[in-house]
Amino acid sequence: MGYKIEETAGFAIVHLEGDVDLSRSPTARQAILDCLQERQHVLVDLTAVTYIDSSGVASLVEGFQVSRRMSLDFALIGVSDAAMSVLQLARLDQVFPIFASLDARLAQTDPRT
Amino acid sequence: MANHTTVESINPADLPIPPEGAFRVIRACNTESTDAHQLGRLLERDPVLTIEILRIANSAYFGFSGKITTVSRAIAVIGQRTLRHIVLCVAMRDALKPGQLPALSVETFWTNALRRAVCARALATHTGLDDDTGFTIGLLQDFGLLVLFYLNPNRIAEWPGLAELAPDDRYAMERQLFDSTHDQVGQQLAESWNLPQELSLAMGFHHRHPTHDIDDSKTQYCHLAQCADWMAAVFTSADKRHTLSNCQALLDKHFGVPRVETDQLLSQTNELLSEAAQAFGFDVGDQVSYDAVIQQANMRLLEENQNIQEMNWELENVLKERDRVAAELKQELDLAREVQRSLLPTDSSDQLSVFGLNLSAKAVSGDFYDFLRLHNGKVAFCIADVSGKGMHAALLMAKTSSLFHCLGKSLHDPAKLLTMINREIIETSIHGMFITIVAGVIDPETSDVVLSNAGHLPVIRMRHYQPVAEYPALSPPLGIMPETLFQNETFNLKHDSLYLYTDGLLEAKITAQERQGKERLINIFGKYAAKPPVERLQYIIANLRQHCEEMEDDMTLLLIEGAS
Numbered sequence: 001m002g003y004k005i006e007e008t009a010g011f012a013i014v015h016l017e018g019d020v021d022l023s024r025s026p027t028a029r030q031a032i033l034d035c036l037q038e039r040q041h042v043l044v045d046l047t048a049v050t051y052i053d054s055s056g057v058a059s060l061v062e063g064f065q066v067s068r069r070m071s072l073d074f075a076l077i078g079v080s081d082a083a084m085s086v087l088q089l090a091r092l093d094q095v096f097p098i099f100a101s102l103d104a105r106l107a108q109t110d111p112r113t
Numbered sequence: 114m115a116n117h118t119t120v121e122s123i124n125p126a127d128l129p130i131p132p133e134g135a136f137r138v139i140r141a142c143n144t145e146s147t148d149a150h151q152l153g154r155l156l157e158r159d160p161v162l163t164i165e166i167l168r169i170a171n172s173a174y175f176g177f178s179g180k181i182t183t184v185s186r187a188i189a190v191i192g193q194r195t196l197r198h199i200v201l202c203v204a205m206r207d208a209l210k211p212g213q214l215p216a217l218s219v220e221t222f223w224t225n226a227l228r229r230a231v232c233a234r235a236l237a238t239h240t241g242l243d244d245d246t247g248f249t250i251g252l253l254q255d256f257g258l259l260v261l262f263y264l265n266p267n268r269i270a271e272w273p274g275l276a277e278l279a280p281d282d283r284y285a286m287e288r289q290l291f292d293s294t295h296d297q298v299g300q301q302l303a304e305s306w307n308l309p310q311e312l313s314l315a316m317g318f319h320h321r322h323p324t325h326d327i328d329d330s331k332t333q334y335c336h337l338a339q340c341a342d343w344m345a346a347v348f349t350s351a352d353k354r355h356t357l358s359n360c361q362a363l364l365d366k367h368f369g370v371p372r373v374e375t376d377q378l379l380s381q382t383n384e385l386l387s388e389a390a391q392a393f394g395f396d397v398g399d400q401v402s403y404d405a406v407i408q409q410a411n412m413r414l415l416e417e418n419q420n421i422q423e424m425n426w427e428l429e430n431v432l433k434e435r436d437r438v439a440a441e442l443k444q445e446l447d448l449a450r451e452v453q454r455s456l457l458p459t460d461s462s463d464q465l466s467v468f469g470l471n472l473s474a475k476a477v478s479g480d481f482y483d484f485l486r487l488h489n490g491k492v493a494f495c496i497a498d499v500s501g502k503g504m505h506a507a508l509l510m511a512k513t514s515s516l517f518h519c520l521g522k523s524l525h526d527p528a529k530l531l532t533m534i535n536r537e538i539i540e541t542s543i544h545g546m547f548i549t550i551v552a553g554v555i556d557p558e559t560s561d562v563v564l565s566n567a568g569h570l571p572v573i574r575m576r577h578y579q580p581v582a583e584y585p586a587l588s589p590p591l592g593i594m595p596e597t598l599f600q601n602e603t604f605n606l607k608h609d610s611l612y613l614y615t616d617g618l619l620e621a622k623i624t625a626q627e628r629q630g631k632e633r634l635i636n637i638f639g640k641y642a643a644k645p646p647v648e649r650l651q652y653i654i655a656n657l658r659q660h661c662e663e664m665e666d667d668m669t670l671l672l673i674e675g676a677s
Binding site (some may be wrong): 020031053054055057058059060061062063064065089090091092094095 | 498500501502518544546547549567568569570571585587588590591592594595616620671
């Protein structure tokens with residue numbers, strides 16, 4: 001089953017959910033990369049993520065790297081506690097722009113302009 | 114697709130209609146109050162129609178050969194009902210004359226229609242339904258198709274292709290060509306002409322399942338039309354095997370006609386067709402005999418069986434090939450595993466103060482550890498975990514391990530070493546793969562340690578069985594950003610031990626829902642604190658293996674011992 005993707009305020013929001021592990025991370029990766037290929041700015045919503053393993057994190061890393069090459073915006077929003085502890089432990093919170101919500105992201109200066 | 118025809122868009126005024134004289138007779142026949150006398154007078158006003166009716170009524174096919182000489186006699190002998198059907202058939206035959214659609218072979222259409230009619234009549238007789246009603250239904254049931262072509266003359270080139278399809282395929286193709294189908298159009302037409310309900314329903318429901326509000330007697334005629342369609346198609350469709358087997362199945366399903374009786378009905382069809390065609394003034398030409406149909410169907414069956422046999426052989430070969438490739442792959446994997454094992458250090462001794470153990474969950478691993486004595490007497494060490502699993506993780510592991518082993522000999526500052534390795538990795542990193550790593554250097558003489566943790570799990574420092582400090586990651590993993598800054602931590606390890614591990618230890622499942630977790634892991638480290646280093650590693654891993662349900666991930670553990 002694919003993840004829900006919503007287009008709002010100039011962003012494609014990819015809503016990940018549940019366990020993003022070796023079996024589900026290829027779907028997450030494809031969803032994120034598809035949005036970037038369409039030259040969309042991407043926000044990955046991790047609100048409903050209950051577990052994320054290194055392959056899931058790699059999908060986010062790849063999205064981040066591709067967005068940098070394409071000069072597109074890429075950020076994580078609503079990161080759940082389970083996902084945040086993994087990101088903080090690996091100091092990936094220093095890598096990804098992280099916002100509490102879409103509104104919090106929109107309140108920031110818009111790098112797209 | 115231009116000029117789509119939908120049922121709703123059809124204007125009855127645009128359609129070919131039966132001659133007015135015939136139309137009047139049909140209407141009169143449909144009215145219960147019309148008596149034989151009135152009907153006779155109506156018919157007499159149209160001498161051409163009268164002659165036609167007398168000719169048909171006297172034909173061998175309708176069985177009144179030479180007995181009927183006047184209209185009133187015709188009505189008396191063959192009855193109002195049969196007469197009505199004969200009139201209707203004549204009217205429909207004349208509704209569309211050759212030339213109205215130049216590219217359409219009207220003769221072929223009516224020959225096929227007549228074949229359906231004789232099939233429907235024969236089956237009606239066989240199953241106790243009214244034979245004249247059956248005949249008329251068979252003749253009219255595909256009239257809607259003529260109308261579709263009449264309204265879409267640009268599609269006329271598709272006619273020969275349609276004519277040789279089986280009914281189900283023809284129906285699907287019609288939908289593609291016209292966005293509409295002959296049964297819906299035909300039913301609408303029949304209703305607008307006020308034809309009897311059993312006729313209009315059979316015209317409308319000989320492909321679709323009759324709806325529940327249609328009573329049983331009329332449903333029987335819908336089924337009769339469906340069967341007649343398949344019976345006729347046995348002679349006209351290109352795929353005779355498929356059509357014949359469907360035809361046999363349908364007659365059995367709707368009327369309980371066994372296969373042998375279906376064969377008998379079909380074998381009489383050509384003779385009946387010739388007689389009926391003669392009655393209606395058609396020349397049907399040479400028709401495919403039922404024996405030839407059977408022969409073609411059998412040939413097709415034989416070909417299919419042969420194809421199945423060939424497919425079986427192919428499948429067998431594919432399976433053999435798969436087994437061969439699997440064996441080769443296993444050999445390659447075994448080799449990869451051996452190469453990978455060779456990358457792990459073998460020189461573990463108390464003098465180096467560093468000890469390691471690796472257990473792979475798969476043939477190849479994404480974890481690794483390494484340590485090497487430097488020319489100044491110090492020992493460089495590292496533990497790392499590549500994101501993801503399988504061969505691509507193993508290859509990245511091999512690359513990182515080689516870089517550490519090569520660059521680590523001359524570069525003794527862990528943060529600088531990781532900066533160098535990171536730049537090399539970034540250049541070839543794909544799919545967002547990254548490496549969490551702890552790299553460090555220990556002086557076995559003084560127990561001074563410098564280490565840099567890049568995105569890896571916190572290093573645990575234990576004094577005997579108690580945890581006394583943790584060294585968490587201060588920077589992100591390798592392979593993500595070229596500009597990452599790595600930081601060192603410096604401390605003295607005297608009297609203490611450092612435990613470096615990969616997530617296979619931390620996330621080992623001890624029940625279906627519960628994972629090992631850091632607290633339990635530290636307890637296990639403490640439990641065997643009194644054991645000598647090499648033995649201690651084995652005990653720890655054995656304990657973890659004993660309690661974890663299934664080893665899902667690689668387990669790698671590195672132990673650094675400070676001087677006592």
